[in-house]
Amino acid sequence: MTVSRRAFLGASGAAALISASTVSGRVQGASIPEAPTMKEPTMQPPLVPTTGPDYQPVVTLNGWTLPWRMNGEWKEFHLVAEPVVREFAPGMVGHLWGYNGQSPGPTIEAVEGDKVRIFVTNKLPEHTTIHWHGQLLPCGMDGVGGLTQPHIKPGKTFVYEFQLRKSGTFMYHPHSDEMVQMAMGMMGFFVVHPRDPAFRRVDRDFVFLMSAYDIEPGSYLPRVAEMTDFNMWTWNTRVFPGIDHLVAAKGDKVRVRFGNLTMTNHPIHMHGYDFKVSCTDGGWVPEEAAWPEVSIDCAVGQMRAFDFVADEPGDWAIHCHKSHHTMNAMGHEISNFIGVDKKEVAKQIKKLVPDYMPMGTAGMADMGEMEMPLPDNTLPMMTGFGQFGPIEMGGMFSVMKVREGLASNDYKDPGWYQHPTGTVAYEWTGESKPAERAASPSYDPAATTEFNVVKPGLKGGGHGNH
Numbered sequence: 001m002t003v004s005r006r007a008f009l010g011a012s013g014a015a016a017l018i019s020a021s022t023v024s025g026r027v028q029g030a031s032i033p034e035a036p037t038m039k040e041p042t043m044q045p046p047l048v049p050t051t052g053p054d055y056q057p058v059v060t061l062n063g064w065t066l067p068w069r070m071n072g073e074w075k076e077f078h079l080v081a082e083p084v085v086r087e088f089a090p091g092m093v094g095h096l097w098g099y100n101g102q103s104p105g106p107t108i109e110a111v112e113g114d115k116v117r118i119f120v121t122n123k124l125p126e127h128t129t130i131h132w133h134g135q136l137l138p139c140g141m142d143g144v145g146g147l148t149q150p151h152i153k154p155g156k157t158f159v160y161e162f163q164l165r166k167s168g169t170f171m172y173h174p175h176s177d178e179m180v181q182m183a184m185g186m187m188g189f190f191v192v193h194p195r196d197p198a199f200r201r202v203d204r205d206f207v208f209l210m211s212a213y214d215i216e217p218g219s220y221l222p223r224v225a226e227m228t229d230f231n232m233w234t235w236n237t238r239v240f241p242g243i244d245h246l247v248a249a250k251g252d253k254v255r256v257r258f259g260n261l262t263m264t265n266h267p268i269h270m271h272g273y274d275f276k277v278s279c280t281d282g283g284w285v286p287e288e289a290a291w292p293e294v295s296i297d298c299a300v301g302q303m304r305a306f307d308f309v310a311d312e313p314g315d316w317a318i319h320c321h322k323s324h325h326t327m328n329a330m331g332h333e334i335s336n337f338i339g340v341d342k343k344e345v346a347k348q349i350k351k352l353v354p355d356y357m358p359m360g361t362a363g364m365a366d367m368g369e370m371e372m373p374l375p376d377n378t379l380p381m382m383t384g385f386g387q388f389g390p391i392e393m394g395g396m397f398s399v400m401k402v403r404e405g406l407a408s409n410d411y412k413d414p415g416w417y418q419h420p421t422g423t424v425a426y427e428w429t430g431e432s433k434p435a436e437r438a439a440s441p442s443y444d445p446a447a448t449t450e451f452n453v454v455k456p457g458l459k460g461g462g463h464g465n466h
């Protein structure tokens, strides 16, 4: 039997290593690593490690991984807490707080056993701290302002140093004026890879954090005192159709990891597959104990990962199953007009408000095809187009795109799935057989209704890391 490095480090080995090198070393000299910053809200290529053990780097939806430098045996990172402008989807930005140019902050990736030194510079107008959610570390590194450390005042830089005792799925966020700072978008993912590169290895590993905002249509700043009534439900501070698609090659082992820093739970559902819950923020679920699901409820403050083998090609929806969380900001106060004939009242209103458009007498699906005049900096409540028509979604919705023959590091949007002939639901006419139908009937949005004016950038399939 071969002894893997993991076996060597496992349990008592890792504990011995940690106590032998009690993490205390103060930074030598005055050199602080540079703090890279990100301008783009699009998915950046995975950051392949050039030092230390091999691992499969994660891909952060609409995000990036923070580069580090080695300083002796320490891996050094530099986070800057600062005001940022984050695009939620083409057509809307939020004036938020985040790290290194974006909200959420960059994903931190390191390896079990690594000693990490994380510099945190505060460029906010108020004090902050960072809590390393789920990490096992010395109490004084836990980042709870007032309890385990002084708050980091504006303009100051603090240093966190700890050894990563276990691999898994973690996050970071402030523990200092927490309600305001998380409502403003301050959070980030933290992945610790196993020291044994073969342990629970997958071919594609996607991560996102869920956050919620209350941004009045036409405005830019979240209302930070809101407790329950949020109107922007996001993955990595993005909403459909602005959320990157998750692209996988047929046959890949795929992992999706997510955490919840909103004020309510999110049942995350993916079509086309059953999958296993493989990891929580408490650690790996033993393979023999991993349970099957098609939806995973993620409570506030929790993280979950699920694994599956991508053996079924297609465009598979992945979304929160709370239907209000796959909607954007507009019109949650509207009344239910289903079955009401609004023609007469509409005539009266149009005399006063020429732009007025009655809607909702049959349902609200017409809102997916029409575009009402919207206030500036506001997204339609339901929007996005697929190859067959309006998708009528917003918020926490994306697509798992499984395709044959993709290169191992190809995350580019492959466009819509070309369904094999005879495999698409079809209209019954009493005449033709399914095999005679076109593989992918094309949909021309311009042909459907005179109201169908789609804003540039809102058609599905066009985003991703091109």
Ligand SMILES: [Cu+2]
Pocket: 233, 265, 266, 267, 320, 321, 322, 325, 396
């Ligand atoms: Cu939800």
